[in-house]
Amino acid sequence: MTQPDSKLLAHIRIVLTRTSHPGNIGAAARAMKTMGLSDLVLVEPAIFPNSQADAMASGATDLLAQARVCATLAEALADTTLALGVSARRRDIVSEVLTPPEAAGRLLTEAQAGRVALVFGNETSGLSNEELSLCQGLVTIAANPDYSSLNLAAAVQVLSYEIRQAWLGHAAWPQPEMDAAVGEEVERFYGHLETALADLEFLNPGSPGKLMLKLRRLFARTRLAKEEVNILRGILTAAQEAKQSANRARNRDAE
């Protein structure tokens, strides 16, 4: 068997959002490194850097030193083509719910073409609906229904373990099915969509939240290719131009 490609592991990012306890960040870094993962991104950690994080990281303090801190999850996912959220419970916000081995397979397949991410929420509250709306799928670890609360670093360990086992088990992965848009491109599309809907007076610019969240869910489910983003933005531009013409004509008539 040919040696599995270590670039694939380097392309898999672990994102921890709004982590309360710095010790969990360190323990998560250790869990990652034992399985050969190295790309750690922290979104709004409560306390970081921190000596307790270093202590819990043990021999993985290099991952903490290299860890990137972001202000938003969108920023953490800007260069990724696939983000999977980890949740203890099923959520209706994303259609696809994967087991850890399924998630490992998906991530490794997509990692051939670009960066991918696993997203873990706050220790107590998990991932918010807003955070989940930036993910294209959900991973759940089948746990004891009477007590399903895995420690954050323990969940990172299980998922990292499954990624390594899948990586070791396959010399090659199928090519990803499409040339997926990265998070940044998708976010620019959402921005464009929101502006266009406001232009069309379809959206109340004072409270765009609910409608935009529903539209995000829809597109997160499908995952967008780069080409599809271009097509959709072309349609939005055409609609904006039509509205501007209509407005101009109405203003002319009103004169």
Next chain:
Amino acid sequence: MTQPDSKLLAHIRIVLTRTSHPGNIGAAARAMKTMGLSDLVLVEPAIFPNSQADAMASGATDLLAQARVCATLAEALADTTLALGVSARRRDIVSEVLTPPEAAGRLLTEAQAGRVALVFGNETSGLSNEELSLCQGLVTIAANPDYSSLNLAAAVQVLSYEIRQAWLGHAAWPQPEMDAAVGEEVERFYGHLETALADLEFLNPGSPGKLMLKLRRLFARTRLAKEEVNILRGILTAAQEAKQSANRARNRDAE
């Protein structure tokens, strides 16, 4: 599919030997409970009970309250028919090295007939050769060769996770192949063996260690059935009686 039998999970014991940090005991209890395991046995913990153990256990303090503390690993395994040691590295002391899914399958199969155990060593030094000599097999988690040091509770989480996934995946397990002797019966056999070898003057009673360890390795590899233990002890008794007769005859001749 019929519901898997929850008695099987109740028959799987987690044994932590010589644990240095009480927080790890608590975190291990939490990891166990999330996967439906409940039988925790501690051998010579450095500090227990302890508030840090309680804090790390979170919602699994009931497991700590029920945990049994033993003075020796032999005592912890006295009623088990199968004990698998968890080690980061291959060890030549036991012939059989299992992956976590293989270990999960073995434990669940044997758990139909009696109690079985997974044994975890000290955080720094792992399992000693003496501890491993009480195990019938070894489990290793395939990890990053450059940094394979999983946190103790993280290793408990991975193995407990694999046990639960295997348990969920099978409504039924094959019956175990034999009526295995429990640890206590095997230990009594070793005690008898040592006495008999001393009687036969085959063993230096002042330093029995090395030979006995080699013999333990041999029998640990094979795993002993109840009937086999009886046969072996019958042979030992016969040999002891022969030696006594010989001694009596020699003494008579010397008179």
